Amino acid sequence: MTGSGLLERRTTKRPEPHPVRSPARRRRRGLVNGQRPGWKAYGFLTAIMLGSMFPLYWSFLIGSGDASTITRQDIVWWPGGNFIDNALAVLADDSVNFWRAIGNSILVSSVVSASVVLFSTLAGFAFAKLRFRGRNGLLIFVIATMAVPTQLGVVPLFIAMSQLQLAGSVWAVILPAIVSAFGVFWMTQYLSQALPYELIEAARVDGASLIRTFWSVAMPAARPAAAMLALFIFIATWTNFFWPFIVLDRQNPTLPVALSLLQSNYFVDYSVVMAGVILSTVPLLILFVVAGRHLVSGIMQGAIKG
Amino acid sequence: MTMTDTGLSAPIVQKQRSVRRVAFSQKLSRWDLKLSPYLYISPFFVLFAITGLFPLLYTAWVSVHEWNLIGGQGDFVGVDNFAFVLSNPPFWIALRNTFSIFLISAVPQIAFALLIAAVLDRNLRAKTFWRMGVLLPYVVAPVAVTLIFSNMFGDQYGLINNLLGDLGIAPIGWHSDVLASHVAIATMVNFRWTGYTALILLAAMQAVPRDYYEAAMIDGAGIVRQFFSITIPQLRPTLIFVIVTSTIGGLQIFDEPRLYDQVGQGGANSQWMTITIYLYNLGWGQLNFGRAAAVAWLLFLIIILVGLLNVAITRTIAKAS
Numbered sequence: 001m002t003g004s005g006l007l008e009r010r011t012t013k014r015p016e017p018h019p020v021r022s023p024a025r026r027r028r029r030g031l032v033n034g035q036r037p038g039w040k041a042y043g044f045l046t047a048i049m050l051g052s053m054f055p056l057y058w059s060f061l062i063g064s065g066d067a068s069t070i071t072r073q074d075i076v077w078w079p080g081g082n083f084i085d086n087a088l089a090v091l092a093d094d095s096v097n098f099w100r101a102i103g104n105s106i107l108v109s110s111v112v113s114a115s116v117v118l119f120s121t122l123a124g125f126a127f128a129k130l131r132f133r134g135r136n137g138l139l140i141f142v143i144a145t146m147a148v149p150t151q152l153g154v155v156p157l158f159i160a161m162s163q164l165q166l167a168g169s170v171w172a173v174i175l176p177a178i179v180s181a182f183g184v185f186w187m188t189q190y191l192s193q194a195l196p197y198e199l200i201e202a203a204r205v206d207g208a209s210l211i212r213t214f215w216s217v218a219m220p221a222a223r224p225a226a227a228m229l230a231l232f233i234f235i236a237t238w239t240n241f242f243w244p245f246i247v248l249d250r251q252n253p254t255l256p257v258a259l260s261l262l263q264s265n266y267f268v269d270y271s272v273v274m275a276g277v278i279l280s281t282v283p284l285l286i287l288f289v290v291a292g293r294h295l296v297s298g299i300m301q302g303a304i305k306g
Numbered sequence: 307m308t309m310t311d312t313g314l315s316a317p318i319v320q321k322q323r324s325v326r327r328v329a330f331s332q333k334l335s336r337w338d339l340k341l342s343p344y345l346y347i348s349p350f351f352v353l354f355a356i357t358g359l360f361p362l363l364y365t366a367w368v369s370v371h372e373w374n375l376i377g378g379q380g381d382f383v384g385v386d387n388f389a390f391v392l393s394n395p396p397f398w399i400a401l402r403n404t405f406s407i408f409l410i411s412a413v414p415q416i417a418f419a420l421l422i423a424a425v426l427d428r429n430l431r432a433k434t435f436w437r438m439g440v441l442l443p444y445v446v447a448p449v450a451v452t453l454i455f456s457n458m459f460g461d462q463y464g465l466i467n468n469l470l471g472d473l474g475i476a477p478i479g480w481h482s483d484v485l486a487s488h489v490a491i492a493t494m495v496n497f498r499w500t501g502y503t504a505l506i507l508l509a510a511m512q513a514v515p516r517d518y519y520e521a522a523m524i525d526g527a528g529i530v531r532q533f534f535s536i537t538i539p540q541l542r543p544t545l546i547f548v549i550v551t552s553t554i555g556g557l558q559i560f561d562e563p564r565l566y567d568q569v570g571q572g573g574a575n576s577q578w579m580t581i582t583i584y585l586y587n588l589g590w591g592q593l594n595f596g597r598a599a600a601v602a603w604l605l606f607l608i609i610i611l612v613g614l615l616n617v618a619i620t621r622t623i624a625k626a627s
Contacts, residue, residue, distance in 0.1 A: 037428040044425055048501075049439035055497065056446065058465065059454045075468055123347040132343040138351075145354065149554055149609055152602040153361025154585075155368055155595050159378075160361070176357035179350045209335075210342040239447035241561045242582070246590060256449040256561075263453060264568055270457060277450045284445040292438040299441070299502060300509035 056281070063087075063274035086275035095265055097251050098276065101258035104170050105238055105280075108177075108254060113233040115178040117226045124187025125218040129200060130210075139188065145181040154246055161247055168249040177237060183229055189302070190225035191218065228298040231291055238284060255280040362606070369599035376593060387600035391588075397601065399576045400584040401608075403488065407563075407580065408556040411492035416548060418496070419503035420541075424533060426504065427511045437508075440501035448561035451494050456566050459490040481567060487578040494562045503548055510544035511537060546620050550613055557609050558582050581605050 061076065064083035091098050126132070127139050161172040195218055203213040219226075241256040248257055262268075262276045288295070369387050372380030391397045422440055430436055443451070458465040459480035467477040480490045518536050527535065538545075560582040564570045571587060572579025579587075581601065589598030 037425075037430060041425050041428050041430065045422075045430075045436045045439065048422060049436075049442070052439065052442045052497075052501065055443075055451070055454045055458070058458060059450075062457065075465060119349045119353075123350045126343040126346040130339075130343040130346075132340070135343075138347065142350070145358070147550070147554060147613070148358070148362065149558055149606060150358040150362055151558055152606050153358065153365055155589055155599045155602060156361040156364035157357065158589075159368070159595070179353040179357075181350075181354065184347075184350050210338050214346070235445060239445075239449070241447070241449050241564075245564075246586070256447050259447075259449050259453060260565055260570075263565060264570065268568060273453060274457070277453050281446055281450050284447075288438075288442065288445045292441065293434050295444070296434060296437045296441060296505060299505040302509075 056278075059274045059277050062271055063278050065271050067269045067271055082271065083275060083278075086272050087279055089269075089272045090262065090276040090279060093262065093265075093272070095250075096258050096261045096276075097253065098258055098279070100251070101253045101255045101280075104248075104253065105255040108170055108173050108244075109234045109237040111174050112177045112237045113230040116180045116183045116233045117230050119179050120183030120187045120229060121191075121219060121222050121226055122214065123184045124189075124191050124222070125195075125214050127184070127188040128190075128192035129195060129197070129218070142181050142184050142188075146185060151242060154243060157243075158246060167247055168252060170248070170252070170254075172247045173240075173244045173254065176243070177240075180233065183233065186229055186302075187222060187225060191222055194225070195221040228294055228301075231287075231294060232298060234287070235284060235295075365599045365602050365606075368595055369603050371596055373595040373599070374593050375590070375595060380596075383596065387596045388604070391597055391600050391604065396576060396579070396584055397581075397604075400572075400579050400581045403484075403563075403572070403576070403578055404557055404559065404580045404582075406485075407488045407491050407495075407559060407578070408553070410488050411495040412549070412552050412556055414492075415496045415500050415503060415552070416545070419500050419507055419548075420538075422500065422504035423507035423511055424537070426508050437505060440504055442501070443498050444502050446498065448494070448498060449565055451498050452562045452565040455490065455494045455497070459493075481573065482577070484577045487566070487573060491559075491562045491566060491578055495556070495559070499552070503552075506548060507541060507544060510541050514540045542620070546616070549620075550616055553612050553616060554609055557605065557612065560586070581608075 060083070061079055063086055064079040064081065065076065066080065066082050090096070123142075127135060127142075157176060158167065161167045166172040166175070199217050199221070200213055203217050204210075208216070239256060240254075241260070244254045245257050245260060248254065250261060253261060259273070259276055259280060262273050368379075370382060370384055372383050374380065426433075426436060426440070461467065461477065461479055461481050464480065466480070471477060478486050480486050514537060518540070519532055522532050522536055559580050563572055563578045563580045563583055564586070566578060567573065570583075571591075572583045582605070585598050585601040585605070588594050588601060
């Protein structure tokens with residue numbers, strides 16, 4: 001009896017150190033971010049998210065009200081019923097060619113992102129996988145140009161576009177944007193680790209020319225990075241304002257330029273302006289819902305501020 | 307034996323017959339390998355030279371001439387355009403505003419982004435959801451952000467002044483006051499970029515070896531001490547990168563100040579007129595391209611100067627610690 005009792009006590013005693021040690025260990029893991037964080041972290045992030053969404057909600061509040069909403073002293077927290085009317089007013093506004101703006105924005109952003117992806121992948125393939133004289137120097141040049149504020153060349157660019165009779169046309173917006181130093185750098189980095197030399201050699205042995213190798217080996221391998229690049233360039237082009245504002249005609253704007261025209265109308269009705277803001281933002285919001293996770297991983301893999 | 311013999315000889319005969327063609331295609335293939343790389347990188351270099359580099363350099367040429375939007379190139383005037391710009395107050399007001407807005411936006415943005423990144427670096431549930439949540443404002447165009455915020459920051463009926471009124475605080479002149487207008491514009495910039503910066507910093511934080519924290523723990527360092535003694539020093543290269551890119555972008559700020567009011571001149575008393583707004587006003591308001599080009603070159607030099615200063619400062623700090 002006693003013996004077995006002793007034995008039993010011993011067996012129950014033995015694991016005792018563990019429960020004593022484990023809270024300390026758990027705490028330690030918590031500090032090195034191993035443990036699930038408490039409500040404070042979620043509360044903080046929820047507040048940030050609400051803060052991110054609020055301005056959009058606010059623009060919808062005003063965009064769904066009428067001209068008087070904006071001058072009320074008490075704050076209205078619920079949307080009114082006029083959004084459709086306001087949106088139609090934006091689309092029908094003669095001074096702002098909004099339909100044209102939508103078409104132009106889609107055209108410019110698509111053409112620019114397609115061409116940036118093509119030229120960047122082509123150059124990235126050469127820089128990452130082909131040997132040629134001056135490669136390193138040229139690549140350093142590409143990286144250095146990422147820091148050059150080329151936007152400051154607007155004066156001669158405008159003179160040149162005027163002389164080419166392109167001022168006012170969307171081509172004046174597209175042409176300066178069809179290559180990107182960042183794009184070349186991005187694709188070079190990706191292809192140098194994602195495309196094995198063996199694949200290129202195999203294609204060469206099979207008798208493929210270099211351009212054929214690029215097209216059927218490098219392009220498919222580059223697809224994930226190319227998709228991300230396209231996404232970033234699309235957003236950057238869609239939201240770009242300075243140069244399109246300078247060079248485009250009033251009757252032939254992109255969406256940001258059209259928004260600026262809406263605001264500078266002589267009689268400005270802010271509920272209409274905000275409806276325009278919503279209309280121009282919704283396409284990117286949809287893109288964000290569909291591809292936001294790729295944007296996140298793109299930024300975390302080293303996309304830079306555009 | 308006979309089998310292998312025929313197997314060997316047949317290709318040899320074939321080869322001899324087409325020896326010229328083989329040589330030609332080999333030559334072609336060698337040229338292909340040698341020249342193609344240059345062909346592939348040429349679109350970037352040619353187009354960048356034409357649409358990026360050349361305009362920037364040609365700006366210097368325009369800046370030493372009398373040059374109007376309508377008349378085109380006029381006489382060579384030396385440094386007159388620079389002298390005009392530098393000897394008149396608008397440039398200096400614009401310089402002050404630009405730096406003020408830049409500092410008011412960049413410093414809190416990086417501090418806040420660090421905080422957000424530190425929270426996102428915890429072992430959260432639904433990681434991607436929260437990361438997307440902080441990135442949402444990035445897809446709203448600066449023009450749209452400005453139209454929304456300039457409304458919220460309205461001097462008379464704006465949301466923020468209304469809320470302040472409810473708290474018994476006197477309304478702030480978000481448009482009339484210099485500093486208040488800078489705060490409002492900096493808020494717009496930060497609204498769009500803080501989440502983006504936080505994700506860049508988060509990526510760098512995740513690359514910090516977890517052992518460092520374990521060791522600091524054993525030495526008795528608390529979570530705050532760990533953040534300042536491990537996380538921040540480990541993030542230094544990324545922080546430099548973030549600071550440099552936001553300097554290049556921040557000093558060229560145009561969209562937000564341009565649309566902050568209906569007129570777009572940077573306020574009745576130039577409260578928030580930035581250098582790029584001044585450039586635009588000279589070039590496309592007064593149609594004086596020579597002076598606009600001078601401002602562009604001055605801003606270019608300022609950006610390079612500040613960039614070098616950034617590098618120098620961070621080097622000294624790195625040496626000191």
